[in-house]
Amino acid sequence: MASVTPGDVALEIEDLAVEYRSRGSHVRVLPGVDLSLNRGEILGLVGESGSGKSTLALAILRLLPANGRIVGGQITLGGETDLTAISEESLRRVRGQKIAMVFQDPLTSLNPVFRIGSQMVDVQAAHCDHRVRRTDRSEYLARAVSLLRQVGLPDPEQIVRAFPHQLSGGMRQRVVIAMALSLEPELLIADEPTSALDVTLEAQILTLLREIQADRDLSILFVTHDLSVVAQICHRVVVMYAGQVVEQGEVADVFKSPQHPYTEALLAAVPSRTQRGRALASIPGQVPSLLGELAGCRFASRCRYQQEICHSDAPRVVNSGASQAVRCHMRDPSSSFDRKPVPAP
Amino acid sequence: MSESQQTPTRRRRTLLEIEDLNVFFPDGGKVARLIGPRQGVRAVDGVSLEVDESEVVGIVGESGSGKTTLALAALRLTRATRGRIRFAGADITRLRGSGLRRTRRHAVMIFQDPHSSLSPRMKVSSLLMEPYHIHDVPRGERYSVAELLRMVELPERLANRYPHELSGGQARRVGIARALALRPRLIVADEPTAGLDVSAAGAILNLLQSLREEYGTAYVIITHALNVVGYLADRIAVMYLGRVVEQGPAESIYDAPLHPYTRALIAAIPEMDSRATNATALVSGEIPSPRNPPPGCHFHPRCPFAAEVCRTVEPVLEEARPAQWVACHRWRDVAATPQLPDARPVHTAARSA
Amino acid sequence: MALVGTGGSGDPVVVAEVVPVDSEVLRARGARARGAVIAVLKTPGGLIGTIIVAGLVIIAIFGPEIAPYPFGQINVNAPLQGPTLHHLLGTDQLGRDLLSRLIYGTRIALEVAVTAVGAALVAGLALGLLGGYLGGIVDEVVVLLMDTFQSFPAIVLALALLTVLGPSLRNLISVIAVTFSPNYARTSRALVLTVKQNQYVVAERALGAGRLRIMVRHIVPNIVAPLFILMAMDIPSAIAAEAGLSFLGLGVPPPNPSWGSILSDGFNSIYQAPWAVLFASLALAFATVGFLMFGEALRDVLDPRLRGVSRWRA
Secondary structure (H helix, E strand, O other): OOOOOOOOEEEEEEEEEEEEEEOOEEEEEEEEEEEEEEOOOEEEEEOOOOOOHHHHHHHHOOOOOOOEEEEEEEEEEOOOEEOOOOOHHHHHHHEOOOEEEEOOOHHHHOOOOOOHHHHHHHHHHHOOOOOOOHHHHHHHHHHHHHHHHHOOOOOHHHHOOOOHHHOOHHHHHHHHHHHHHOOOOOEEEEEOOOOOOOHHHHHHHHHHHHHHHHHHOOEEEEEEOOHHHHHHHOOEEEEEEOOEEEEEEEHHHHHHOOOOHHHHHHHHHOOOHHHOOOOOOOOOOOOOOOOOOOOOOOOHHHOOOOOHHHHHOOOOEEEEOOOEEEEOHHHOOOOOOOOOOOOOO | OOOOOOOOOOOOOEEEEEEEEEEEEEOOOHHHHHOOOOOEEEEEEEEEEEEEOOOEEEEEOOOOOOHHHHHHHHOOOOOOOEEEEEEOOEEOOOOOHHHHHHHHHHEEEEOOOOOOOOOOOOOHHHHHHHHHHHOOOOHHHOOOHHHHHHHOOOOHHHHHOOHHHOOHHHHHHHHHHHHHOOOOOEEEEEOOOOOOOHHHHHHHHHHHHHHHHHHOOEEEEEEOOHHHHHHHOOEEEEEEOOEEEEEEEHHHHHHOOOOHHHHHHHHHOOOOOOOOOOOOOOOOOOOOOOOOOOOOOOOHHHOOOOOHHHHHOOOOOEEEEOOEEEOOOOHHHHHHOOOOOOOOOOOOOOOOO | OOEEEOOOOOOOEEEOOOOOOOHHHHHHHHHHHHHHHHHHHHOHHHHHHHHHHHHHHHHHHHHHHHOOOOOOOOOOOOOOOOOOOOOOOOEOOOOOEHHHHHHHHHHHHHHHHHHHHHHHHHHHHHHHHHHHHHOHHHHHHHHHHHHHHHHOOHHHHHHHHHHHHOOOHHHHHHHHHHHHHHHHHHHHHHHHHHHHOOHHHHHHHHHOOOHHHHHHHHHHHHHHHHHHHHHHHHHHHHHHHHHHHHHOOOOOOOOOOOHHHHHHHHHHOOOOOOHHHHHHHHHHHHHHHHHHHHHHHHHHHHHHHHHOOOOOOO
16 A cells, blocks of 8 residues: 655644543543544544544544533644634534544434435535525435445435435445535545444445545545454554554554554454464453543553553653654653563564 | 364264254234245255364354354254254254253353343342253352353452443353353354454453363354454354355365355455455445345355356355365356456446546 | 352362452442432422322321321210311311321321232233233233223222222222233233343343243343332322222221221311311322322433443443
8 A cells, every 4th residue: 555645634633632521520531632634545543442532533523422522632624724613603614515424333324214315415405505496406416326326336316215224234334425425525534434334345345435535535534443444444543542542653564563562462362363273362451441540651551561660650652663653661762661671673 | 272273183973963954034923924925034044064072163154144043043042944953963953841951051152242141130140150040950060150250261259240230341251151151062152252342352262262172162153253263163154145155174265265255255354464455345235135035046146256057046065175065156167266356346337537 | 158169179169158249339339329319309309209208108107106096086075176286187077086097097098009009010010921921822811801901990990899899908909909900011011022032031041941930030120120110100099099989988998097088078067177178188189299209200210220221331
């Protein structure tokens, strides 16, 4: 996969902090996340449950649930607009038009009582500046049909007349993708778009996304828990653990020589036939509770390389390996981590 | 941890035998079924399968393949409309009452959703002891709650919790512990790693592997994840729309799959080692509804090798290679083709410029 | 509960007592229970309802101690008196102290209502369970039975049965229970039908559990909660039913001072001495409204929570 020349940055997230209010107490799910998505690249955002990846994705468009709030940092779109600061009205214009989102379950993303065509027309009409005329609607419909064809659906004229429940899961996901593209956004956020799909279908949707991205020079933030999907489709990858970014870099580099112990453990834990008869590396312990203060490295208690310093001091983010940035004492030459027997990266 | 499990050369005894099993779910109520043609879903369409003692058989398929229904029917939890089931030599197809209950001591099931398969108002300790109460196992022959929890690597303090007070991984382990309590000869595990994080899934698989080594239990692992099955199974059966399309030793299935669907499944699994692989979809379209399967070979509308005969004649399983069976008219051509041609464009119509 | 295991050696070994629950879970459970209680008390209806119910229960329990006179003590010299120092609420036509009679009436009202509704719950639960789980002809019979009972207006049914059986405390309770049970049977049956599909029932069958075991250990505990809430909401109706039947003379026989019979006695002299009617009505109104508010608050708090078991992990 050719690496992307770092052109402009499509989306820059700086020090983003998000809190959830739960029964009177506040849980800081994201303490201060930095992430940048370049134009025309597919960035994978990987993490297990509790890592905060979905929270991050929702926070970008301020779609957090009622008890969630952005409490710090900024999200800059296209180098000019701070999404955390703009008004509801301006944000509404960003949603769909500049940034579109695709979710995991296509069935709940579509309104069951309206036909597909009607929903696709509505999306376009909602972003129209002037009063929607009849000629506008027929134009929108024609666009909808064309988009459905582009996402690989046969017989789109039939599909626009259908209701969501009349379509299969794969078709629905394609419809949702088509809807997301209808306003020609620059950025697409895909939150686990293939997790609910069968393997063969997943392969098709991934192919589709790759084609779309290439055709339109779209930037895609691809959120998933599945490392292998990241390997398939992403240019760069960001690995999250307990609300923090622990490693990011070019996919090829991260997968060949992971710099963070968590990434390393994740990669080793995936079963495959090449490991028959051997025990799979599993990560002992559990994700730490985010209530209360967390001292030191959040992964320390589960890390096979853990040392005293890991529990007391929070590690910095440093450059390491071929192209990665990693948050780990072991890779930080300036930390007092005892490096004597260090495994070759 | 001992080295790899070689397929043993000595013949083992057959533990579970499924012969031409059919499970048909008719539509409508009692009256509707009497009038008119039988409409419904043929979830399992003539499946035969054998599981030997201490063997691990993986049943692989995507949604609609009928794999879960097959397992439920084999364990007499859902009614088979035709076929025979034999366990340890005895025909249990129509067995009822105490005879069936005795069988249940030796053939247990671990369900897909760990939380919903544990009775919500019972504590873990009661749940673990329940199999002993059901089967009147004398006190001296029981494992203790603490022992069972230790076997699945759970801390003792979980004994007094209710299922909703456990995490997904913990609940799953409780389900496994319950299955182990009676020291069964066969465990059917339905998607043992579904919904689990990678690290938790790895731990569960390690557990199943070590239990197998220690107790010699036979497993039937039902999953859509070929990599799970590749890690654990001796033999694999691939199902599509209620039929077994290929079965054989795990190695052969992986190295030399003969059925186009198997090939597509294997290719579709994203591999992490080969980052250069842009696995293009090797099969187009989607699984049709099991309500209206295509005639002849169910797979033909999506198959790059489909020929006229595939549209009309249902292929039967034949032994293409020693111990490897495939149901495909064109398997010789498939075997001869080193790499699958690109999928027939069922769904990609001409794109607008 | 001591557990015996075979360890690895085969010799029976007494393993330690089951360890107590870990403290975090205990705390979470305690917090949930406290949270429910606080939630009920936070609503105005819940607070008032709880106070009234608590008050009535205390009166009912300690009735004989706090009543100034025995309820049957006749004093022909002081009939139909208004509130005085000796008789705080006055007397009835036989000179009996109204306050004492009303206090004993509370006992009767609560005793009958709770017992009757409780019996209805048990009977309805059993019938609904059998019909719902066993299906087939059993189900048809249960449904037919319940439909038959429900098709009669409750009053008519009660009147008919009581006339045939004769008024007595036991008959009263039974008859009221009969009129309430179809609701429990229907609800229970519907719940059984849904719970039956749950995976844990299949899992138990897979372990070899028989029907009885499944019904008793796995279905009943998972369906009783809504039935208890129904019970809380039915008690006010049962109180009113008992009062009504006693008013008609078909309830507890005299001289037992059911509020209904106090009312009916009092009607004869309502113009000269309206006290009996006034105070008995007030008592009835208080009790009914109080229980109603309590039941509703309880339902609002528990109903949604019943389905929402929270995963405690952070």
